[in-house]
Amino acid sequence: xxxxxxxxxxxVEDQKRWDAIVNHPLQSxxxxxxxAAMDVKVVRLGEYEHNSLVTGCQITFHKIPKxxxxxxxxxxxxxxxxxxxxxxIKLGKKNKSISIQIEPDMLAEESLDASCQQLLQPAHxxxxxxxxxxxxxxxxxxxxxxxxxxxxxxxxxxxQKHGVIISEDSSDNAFAAYLALSRETxxxxxxxxxxxxxxxxxxxxxxxxxxxxxxxxxxxKEILSAxxxxxxxxxxxYPYGAxxxxxxxxxxxxxxxWEIARWAKKQGLFYFDLWGAMGPNPDVNDxxxxxxxxxxxxxxxxxxxxxxxxLIINPFLYSxxxxxxxxxxxxxxxxxx
Numbered sequence: 001x002x003x004x005x006x007x008x009x010x011x012v013e014d015q016k017r018w019d020a021i022v023n024h025p026l027q028s029x030x031x032x033x034x035x036a037a038m039d040v041k042v043v044r045l046g047e048y049e050h051n052s053l054v055t056g057c058q059i060t061f062h063k064i065p066k067x068x069x070x071x072x073x074x075x076x077x078x079x080x081x082x083x084x085x086x087x088x089i090k091l092g093k094k095n096k097s098i099s100i101q102i103e104p105d106m107l108a109e110e111s112l113d114a115s116c117q118q119l120l121q122p123a124h125x126x127x128x129x130x131x132x133x134x135x136x137x138x139x140x141x142x143x144x145x146x147x148x149x150x151x152x153x154x155x156x157x158x159x160q161k162h163g164v165i166i167s168e169d170s171s172d173n174a175f176a177a178y179l180a181l182s183r184e185t186x187x188x189x190x191x192x193x194x195x196x197x198x199x200x201x202x203x204x205x206x207x208x209x210x211x212x213x214x215x216x217x218x219x220x221k222e223i224l225s226a227x228x229x230x231x232x233x234x235x236x237x238y239p240y241g242a243x244x245x246x247x248x249x250x251x252x253x254x255x256x257x258w259e260i261a262r263w264a265k266k267q268g269l270f271y272f273d274l275w276g277a278m279g280p281n282p283d284v285n286d287x288x289x290x291x292x293x294x295x296x297x298x299x300x301x302x303x304x305x306x307x308x309x310x311l312i313i314n315p316f317l318y319s320x321x322x323x324x325x326x327x328x329x330x331x332x333x334x335x336x337x
Contacts, residue, residue: 018046043061072092079110080104123309133301152298156258166182167215174216178255185242195256
């Protein structure tokens with residue numbers, strides 16, 4: 001027999017229960033606090049059964065510049081129910097949303113309920129990649145190392161022979177180096193990235209929550225690479241990384257990923273999500289191909305997600321918004337070349 005559930009906003013008293021049931025760091029209570037600190041409205045909708053929180057999704061509402069409207073976003077939440085989607089529509093109208101983009105933490109072989117599919121359509125502009133790579137940390141260190149591409153193993157040995165030092169370093173100096181390298185990497189790769197206020201706020205809140213950790217790769221007292229990683233449940237994630245062009249011959253990033261994997265194993269973690277891949281048959285001319293090829297060298301398991309969807313709140317404004325957004329991205333890409 002189907003049990004009736006109620007849906008309501010989650011109170012702060014349910015924070016511990018919330019973090020116990022959500023499966024991704026971008027749905028964590030701390031991530032919501034970070035987004036709120038960046039002047040983004042955050043709403044946590046929970047499904048309750050017998051007054052006990054059983055599932056929920058964290059929604060952020062982002063203001064459209066110079067307009068009284070918002071776009072909602074739910075990254076890596078649970079599969080939505082029809083009842084939850086209907087509540088989202090009410091919430092979207094309350095927050096003057098044009099649409100809410102939903103990117104469920106669901107594999108491609110899974111499927112949404114038919115009733116949900118009728119309310120959703122493929123997203124106009126997906127934010128998360130549909131593919132990622134995941135390293136299986138349940139293997140022994142020797143098994144993992146032997147599974148890597150021979151060139152990757154060679155590069156790890158090169159870094160070791162040069163004396164590259166990998167450290168977990170959450171000091172202010174290490175974070176300052178991370179910011180400087182992020183600016184350098186963004187400028188070099190010619191892609192759009194978050195500003196320093198975003199990184200500083202994210203780091204402060206997620207570090208205090210025990211989710212974010214900073215690792216550095218140092219050669220001759222110079223930090224060549226700095227990565228922020230997230231730890232959530234049994235998985236480590238690699239969302240942010242930056243590297244210098246200096247001393248590229250010592251292969252610091254190769255040793256970095258390997259040493260972080262070893263660190264994660266010692267913490268009792270089972271998976272290392274490398275946070276994005278290009279999928280099968282990648283375009284070698286794509287700006288992200290270098291990152292894809294680097295990760296691929298560790299022979300991780302390819303994972304495909306179900307994708308991104310838009311829950312349209314205002315059909316007329318949605319048509320205008322998607323047209324304007326397409327034109328905007330066209331010119332941004334032209335300017336970046």
